[in-house]
Amino acid sequence: MRYLFFDIEAADGNFKICEFGLVICDSNMKPTHKKLYLINPKGKFNLTGRKDQRDLHLSFTEEQYKASPEFDDVYDNIKFALEQKDIMILGHSVNNDIRFLDKACNRYRLPKIKYVAYDVQKMFSYFSKERTKFAALENVVEELIPLEERQNLIDHRSVDDAYMTMLIFRAMIRELNVTPEQMVELCEGCKYDSIEYIKELEAKEKAKNERAHAKALLRKSGIKDEKGLGWELYREEARKTEGHELDSDIIGKRYAVANRLKDEPDVLEKVIDRIKEINAHLVFSMKNCDYLIAFDEENKNAIQATLRRDLLFKIIAVDEFLK
Incomplete structure (x- = not known):
């Protein structure tokens, strides 16, 4: 079994993807491959000054992103990476990245990418209960991950964020003395099927719209x-x-x-x-x-x-x- 960690950056914090980064590890959780795709988002960057959201600063210039291929040019590579057999896919808040990819596929009228991914952020909830001294994720990073392995990583550079997710996951399974497969079984709710998850979101959106319609009818009725x-x-x-x-x-x-x-x-x-x-x-x-x-x-x-x-x-x- 191999393990793939991935992360996405979006120019608008939604569906205009501008980076896709991945790290692949062998069966011993040793990194064997890293890849960063810069992507032209074909739209404005809107990551600062947003209401009720923190500002994000990416590690490349807008000009570098705009000079890069569009999403449909790298789609086949991303699809191949995520749909490989005998590979476990993981990410931090991976449900957001599933949404980003789905919206990008819809935007370019491309087939949906079918994969199962596991959320390392949700695994931390389980880990912090088992090891109460690690009440915050920062404690895991500072105490369990050697400085030399993380000091050159850049925040919001997708391949580096994917690498940091790998380091955190590896540190947690080593501390608990469990295999990756055992870890995902221990952590209820960390598994996401990309197709089923999007169906659930669509159902929620439909229910929300129905409630909005019901509200309007109630107001109309007095x-x-x-x-x-x-x-x-x-x-x-x-x-x-x-x-x-x-x-x-x-x-x-x-x-x-x-x-x-x-x-x-x-x-x-x-x-x-x-x-x-x-x-x-x-x-x-x-x-x-x-x-x-x-x-x-x-x-x-x-x-x-x-x-x-x-x-x-x-x-x-x-x-x-x-x-």
């Missing part, structure tokens, strides 16, 4: 206040499990929401999306839930004080649930 919209959205989703709250296949995955949260339809929409994402279910009654989502810590404390008894469900604040 429900003008935002609180009324939130309550109707809640009822619409909870009805789907009504009468099935005690079914064995959903016990342990049942969520109710506090009334205060129903007054905030925009936040409630995010909660509903997250519940669907984790294959859980929204229910009407607290007595049939495993988790109750409160609006904030103040709301959470108020609910606990009001109930004043041993609870059969856990109360969590919405920020904790969505993080």
